[in-house]
Amino acid sequence: MKRAAFFLGVFVFLSNGLMAVQPTPPQVTVATQVAPGRLIVTLHNQETRPADVLVEPGPLSTVTFPPFKVSLAAGETKIVPVAATTGSGRQALGLETTVTFPGRVPVRGQALYEPLAADARSVSKVTFREAFLSRRVALAPATARVGLNLGTSWKPVAPLPKSFPVAKVGGSVKLGSPLVSTAVNFQKLPRLALAPAGAVFQSRIGRAATPFQALDKPTVKTDLVLDTGLRVLKGKWVLKTAEGLYRSGALWVVNVVQDQKGKWIELGWTFVNTFGDWSVTLSSKVQKDRSVKVMYTVANDFVSLESPDDGEPYTWSEDVKLEGMVTDMGRSAGDLTTTGDLPGLATLYAGAMDLYALLLFNGINPCKDKPYSVVYPNSEDTGHCQTKTGKAWSCCESGKDGKIYLVPQHAAESVIQHELAHGINFQYWGRWPKGSGGSHNLDECYTAGLALAEGFANFVAYWTQTKDRGQASVKIPIFGYDIEALPNDLCEGEENEMRTAAVFWDLHDTHDDGPDEDDEDILNFDKWGGVVSLYLGNAKDKMTEYIDLIVKAGVGAEKRVQSLFRRNTIDF
Numbered sequence: 001m002k003r004a005a006f007f008l009g010v011f012v013f014l015s016n017g018l019m020a021v022q023p024t025p026p027q028v029t030v031a032t033q034v035a036p037g038r039l040i041v042t043l044h045n046q047e048t049r050p051a052d053v054l055v056e057p058g059p060l061s062t063v064t065f066p067p068f069k070v071s072l073a074a075g076e077t078k079i080v081p082v083a084a085t086t087g088s089g090r091q092a093l094g095l096e097t098t099v100t101f102p103g104r105v106p107v108r109g110q111a112l113y114e115p116l117a118a119d120a121r122s123v124s125k126v127t128f129r130e131a132f133l134s135r136r137v138a139l140a141p142a143t144a145r146v147g148l149n150l151g152t153s154w155k156p157v158a159p160l161p162k163s164f165p166v167a168k169v170g171g172s173v174k175l176g177s178p179l180v181s182t183a184v185n186f187q188k189l190p191r192l193a194l195a196p197a198g199a200v201f202q203s204r205i206g207r208a209a210t211p212f213q214a215l216d217k218p219t220v221k222t223d224l225v226l227d228t229g230l231r232v233l234k235g236k237w238v239l240k241t242a243e244g245l246y247r248s249g250a251l252w253v254v255n256v257v258q259d260q261k262g263k264w265i266e267l268g269w270t271f272v273n274t275f276g277d278w279s280v281t282l283s284s285k286v287q288k289d290r291s292v293k294v295m296y297t298v299a300n301d302f303v304s305l306e307s308p309d310d311g312e313p314y315t316w317s318e319d320v321k322l323e324g325m326v327t328d329m330g331r332s333a334g335d336l337t338t339t340g341d342l343p344g345l346a347t348l349y350a351g352a353m354d355l356y357a358l359l360l361f362n363g364i365n366p367c368k369d370k371p372y373s374v375v376y377p378n379s380e381d382t383g384h385c386q387t388k389t390g391k392a393w394s395c396c397e398s399g400k401d402g403k404i405y406l407v408p409q410h411a412a413e414s415v416i417q418h419e420l421a422h423g424i425n426f427q428y429w430g431r432w433p434k435g436s437g438g439s440h441n442l443d444e445c446y447t448a449g450l451a452l453a454e455g456f457a458n459f460v461a462y463w464t465q466t467k468d469r470g471q472a473s474v475k476i477p478i479f480g481y482d483i484e485a486l487p488n489d490l491c492e493g494e495e496n497e498m499r500t501a502a503v504f505w506d507l508h509d510t511h512d513d514g515p516d517e518d519d520e521d522i523l524n525f526d527k528w529g530g531v532v533s534l535y536l537g538n539a540k541d542k543m544t545e546y547i548d549l550i551v552k553a554g555v556g557a558e559k560r561v562q563s564l565f566r567r568n569t570i571d572f
């Protein structure tokens with residue numbers, strides 16, 4: 001049975017240019033009012049069927065409240081006051097809903113992320129910019145932009161894969177392995193010291209994120225003098241992601257510059273390695289008696305996480321005085337906690353780099369000639385990825401340099417992996433499947449092209465986050481659905497994006513979904529990247545157009561492949 005697609009006003013998108021947008025949730029809207037010790041949640045069911053709604057705090061929420069359930073008739077509005085705990089200073093109300101319609105499985109509903117300014121007597125809503133971005137400070141002198149080179153070496157686009165099943169895309173990527181960082185238990189660092197009094201925390205280009213916290217004083221190790229005669233500056237860059245929890249700032253860029261007569265001179269740069277360590281041999285231009293500025297930028301060959309204000313990657317910085325031939329700055333940490341400098345950034349970066357690593361180690365070049373630009377947080381101010389009613393949403397814009405925009409409530413690994421998959425798709429094909437782009441939700445049918453593009457992007461998130469492909473049940477955050485057991489009430493056929501995602505998954509997995517009239521459904525992709533290569537290496541417009549290719553690749557007999565498609569409601 002095919003259900004007609006329906007579009008409700010709030011999620012119809014502006015049509016200036018093609019964009020692949022994040023799936024939209026059911027139309028059960030949620031709004032809040034905040035007061036000290038109290039939260040008032042207004043839920044409005046705009047659907048034509050009753051809904052049970054579970055409301056709970058989101059992962060980035062610093063406001064806590066007990067989860068609660070509300071039943072709403074079609075069209076009904078309910079106002080629910082609950083007790084809530086809010087700290088002082090910069091706070092954020094993150095709120096997630098799970099919606100269950102009669103006889104259907106629960107699906108993720110609308111989510112909110114609302115920064116707050118709070119003290120003992122009052123709580124007020126502020127913008128993300130007021131809460132976080134405005135804390136960045138401009139870099140002086142004003143000529144800072146001139147002559148500064150970020151220093152990253154963007155690789156050219158590699159040739160497209162011609163062969164199947166495993167795309168061997170040329171162009172080696174010479175970065176260290178971020179896989180190592182995911183395998184390393186980052187040690188808990190000593191307690192953060194307060195920033196030195198009067199310190200100015202500035203960024204490379206015009207702005208800075210933050211008060212940045214120096215952990216150790218610079219120390220001199222005179223026994224490590226190098227015979228180049230050049231000075232060396234080194235340190236360790238880590239990200240504070242939660243109370244007591246740190247990750248290395250692997251593959252961030254470190255730039256060292258110096259203010260010489262009112263002009264910034266670049267002295268050297270490097271990537272942070274997977275353990276957080278970095279070391280820069282300073283140019284002979286360094287003036288040893290003046291302090292240098294060290295800048296940590298969240299950008300590498302694959303991804304650049306950028307500010308909507310200036311389109312530049314976020315940067316943290318600190319000043320240091322050189323004290324000998326080798327200055328070891330010790331550990332420095334950027335505060336990416338929920339009340340820190342930029343909540344959500346650590347999650348997005350981790351999600352992006354997990355995808356990067358998986359592609360890289362499966363011989364699929366994840367990089368293009370410039371990194372994928374991810375603008376975070378998206379807001380009404382950017383004018384990008386906006387609904388027709390003027391609300392900001394998340395999407396990937398088309399084009400070689402199409403940017404990804406993410407709203408704060410989408411600061412999740414699944415979302416950035418989904419949107420990057422769209423970007424990578426466009427990069428390999430120079431287009432998206434015919435009929436893709438625009439508003440969609442997970443359970444409806446649209447065009448086969450939209451379902452193919454979105455199904456692939458959904459699959460990529462499952463593929464990246466699921467380490468065991470033999471599991472009988474496969475779930476990831478945000479999507480909610482068990483991709484091995486989609487509910488029967490989803491729209492059927494290759495016009496539904498979860499059905500196509502499930503086909504991709506069943507091609508990839510080693511789990512037998514049970515007897516069918518013809519055959520089992522396990523194919524013999526020996527490479528983890530096989531299915532991703534199949535897709536990226538072969539531009540098509542609907543899922544069934546891949547059947548011949550799969551059969552030709554010899555990974556499964558025709559009957560077996562057809563059986564796999566049929567199990568996912570795709571008949572032909």
Ligand SMILES: [Zn+2]
Pocket residue numbers: 020021022023418419422453454457
């Ligand atoms: Zn999408």
